[in-house]
Amino acid sequence: MDKPRVVIIVQSKRNARVIREQLNDLLGGFICFDSLSYEEGIDSIVCADLVLVSSLVIAGQIAKYLMPGTDILVIRRTIKRESWDKLMTLPLRTKALLVNGDQEVTIETVALLYELGIKHLELIPYYPGLDPIRDVNIAVTPNEERCVPPNIERVINIGDRVVDSTTIFDILNKFDLLNKKTSEIVLSHIARIIPRSPGLSESLSLIAETKQHLGFLLDVVHEGVIAFNEEDKITLYNRLAEQIFQESAWRVMGTPLDELLSHKSLKHISTAKEIKDEVYPINGNSLVVNKYSLINKGVYSGGVITFKECNEIERLELKFRQDIKVKGHISKYVFNDIIGKSKGLSNTVTMAKRFAKSDSVILIEGESGTGKELFAHAIHNASLRKDKPFVAFNCASLTDSLIESELFGYSDGAFTGAKKGGKPGLFELAHKGTIFLDEIGDISFNTQARLLRVIQEKEVIRVGGTDVIPVDIRIIAATNQNLHELVGKGKFRRDLFYRLNILPIKIPPLRERKVDIPYLVEFFFRKKGIKEDISQELMEILQQYNWPGNVRELENCIDYLINIHSHNITRDDLPPYISEAIKPGLADRGEYPEEFRQLDVPKESVFILRVLKEAQELQKKIGRRTIGDRLKKYGFYLTEQEIRGRLKKLQAQGYIEVNKGRAGTKISAAGEDLIKTHS
Structure with a gap:
């Protein structure tokens, strides 16, 4: 037949x-x-x-x-499976010439490749007679290498297009030759080609789109990414990797990993199974490298390597830390917010402005209410760190554990109730900025030692953690105590004192700059939105009083006057405690009687004892808020936190006994004697 x-x-x-x-x-x-x-x-x-x-x-x-x-x-024609695989290894957005012998066949081949899902490439038709295209280095051709222009650096020959399986079936059906033998021939042919059946074309397009999507994702991450197969040949290579290694993706795709990492300093990257946060020098940059191997059902399937520039990590860390400014860690005041024209205050401001330009530690000394935190804000805003965080923390009356967890932070599981994942401390949050530590004289010896390490080493370790975290901070400390005396009494570390006392600033109390009182009074009225003329008599009285609570007490006095006056404010409108203090002439003789200056405890603590004694005699329990209200009649303005600190010290000195439950706080015999001595 x-x-x-x-x-x-x-x-x-x-x-x-x-x-x-x-x-x-x-x-x-x-x-x-x-x-x-x-x-x-x-x-x-x-x-x-x-x-x-x-x-x-x-x-x-x-x-x-x-x-x-x-x-x-x-x-109908298609391409071989191995040719499709070659094209799929080319990086996303690769420009390539599609070179063939004439215009019609060239355009047919471009259309065919796009139909088969090769959509991640930008194919440019090229055939004899066209001018060379200068900005393209790759050419794809179906066995027409003779037509490739000479400027092309890499040629991918996908071989001749092959007859598609659908055409084979049509021929066999035409002659009724479809049987077991011919079916085996067709199936063997299908295994070697990319058939052009609609269902398969959709699947191939989905594969290509997935690869394209993955390419887009890898290009937007802030790390260089290189993936490789079980033969350690590169299969993915993102845009940042191109920048890091200064090699185009199309040059390295499909090449062995050890060729890209051929430098002796990088050999370990290609041979190691895993790498965790190791730093390597690559083309003049320091990069943090991580490598992960992929094991599928016990079989090695390649892996991935990531490269992140160290300065990028620092930038992200700084951004994270600067984000806390949104949470309120910002400086509010500048030197113009410091009110007064006295010589003492002017000299202090001049010195503070000079110190602001330095990065050394500043120690601000001054009585309660003199404006130590105001000065700290102003110094920060006049420094080179003004655009970075300003973090303020009051050390008074807090336990060691609470101070340390706030300042140094804690790691995951450091203690019962610790926040999952841990928490950064204020030193970390102040990175690149300023941290203001108020009431520094109240911290314990143990916390003093940890603070000394931060100042010396510029690094912190979280509570319960082991990682050393570098911090770049400027420290401003403040106290209303005489640290030098505390050092002499063994209550403050000498080495820490010398570290803190590099640039000392002493803020004069209000009694030493009474010439500033009229300016402050005017400012406080204006701050409340009230225009009020103070009589000369009343102003003289305000200047006679010695303001033991300093500027804070003066502001509270003005607030009191604003709230109780009708039209004209007179001396009769003054708070009773000020009128009483002026009548016996205490204001003219100094801040307090001489015996208070010789006390081994702060003068306000004696008055706290008096308040406690009054409550004890009436058999009433009394809280810190009530103590604060009672202190005002003696001319003291302390926050609840400050009162807590004074109570803690009085207990340590044996002047009071703090009991749990109904017994509450009681004055000891020593406390009774102290009150009698200075009554």
């Missing part, structure tokens, strides 16, 4: 030969294949059982050469 005769008619002689050889290799045992081309010319009638053409255009042109009733089939 004679074999069916199939004639292939296409444009070029070369394509005619290639298609005939492919079909002969597959179905030559069942069908006789011949080929013709327009390039060689067709000059006789074609006798065939079936004619295969490369396009509908050629089908129309050859109709006059065919016997009536001859069937015509348009050949």
Whole structure:
């Protein structure tokens, strides 16, 4: 029985030969294949059982050469699976010439590749007769390397397009040759090609789109990323990796990992199974490297390496720490907010402005209410750190554990109730900025030692943690105590005192700069939005009083006057405690009687004892808020936190006894004697 005769008619002689050889290799045992081309010319009638053409255009042109009733089939072509794999390894957004022998076939091939899901490449048609394209270094060609322009650096030959399985099935069906043997031939062919069936094309497009999406994701991460397969050949290489290694993705994709990491300093990266946060020098930059191996069901499947520049890590850390400014860690005041024109205050402000330009530790000394925190804010805002965080912390009356957890932070699980994941301390949050430590004289020896380490080493360790965290901070400390005396009494570390006392500032009390009182009074009225003329008599009285609570007490006095006055404010409107203090002339003789200056405890503590004694005699319990209210009549303005600190010290000195439950706080015999001595 004679074999069916199939004639292939296409444009070029070369394509005619290639298609005939492919079909002969597959179905030559069942069908006789011949080929013709327009390039060689067709000059006789074609006798065939079936004619295969490369396009509908050629089908129309050859109709006059065919016997009536001859069937015509348009050949569908595709590419080999290995060729598709080559193209899929090219990086996202790669520009490449698609080079073929003529315009029509070139455009057909571009369309075919896009249909098969090669959508991550920008394919530019190129064929003989066109001018070279200068900004493209890669060419893709179906066995037409002779047509590739000379400026191309890399050529990817995807081989001749192959006849698609759908065309093979159509030919076999035409001649009723579809049987077990021919089916095996077709299935073997399908395994080597990318079939153009609609369902498969959709799957291939999905694969390509997934790869494209992954490429976009990798390009937006702030790390260089290199992925590699089980043969340690590079399969992914993002844009930042290009910048780090100064090598284009298309040059390294598919190449062995050790070629990219050939420098001796990088050899360990290619050979190590895993790397955790190690620093390597690459092209003049220090990078933190991590490497992870992928093990799938016990089988090595390649891995991924990430590279992050150290300065990028520092930038992110700084951004994180600066974000706390949104939470309120910002400086509020400048030197213009310090009211007064006295010589003492002016000299202090001048010195503070000079110290602001330095990065050394500043120690601010001054009585309660003199404006130590105001000065700290102003110093920060006049420094080079003004755009960075300003963190304030009052050390008074807090336990060691609370002070340390606030200042140094704590790690995950450091103690019962610790926040999951830990918490950064104020030193960390103040990174690149300023931390203001008020009432520094109240911290314990243990906390003093940890603070000394921060000043000396510029690093902290969280409570319960082991990691050393570097911090770049400027410390401003403040106290209303005489630290030098505390050092002499063994209550404050000498080495810490010398570390803190590098740039000392002493704020004069209000009694030493009474010339500033009129300016302050005017400011406080204006702050409340009230225009009020104070009589000369009243102003003189305000200047006679010695203001043991300093500027804070004066502000409270003005607030009192604003709230109780009707129209004209007179001396009769003053708070009773001020009027009483002025009558016996205490204001003219100094701040307090001489005996208070010789006390081993702060003078306000004696008055706290008096308040406690009054409550004790009335058999009433009394809280810190009530104590504060009672102290005002003696001219003291202390916060509840400050009162807590004074109570803690009185207990330590044996002047009071603090009991749990109903017993509450009681004055000891020593406390009774102290009150009697200074009554």
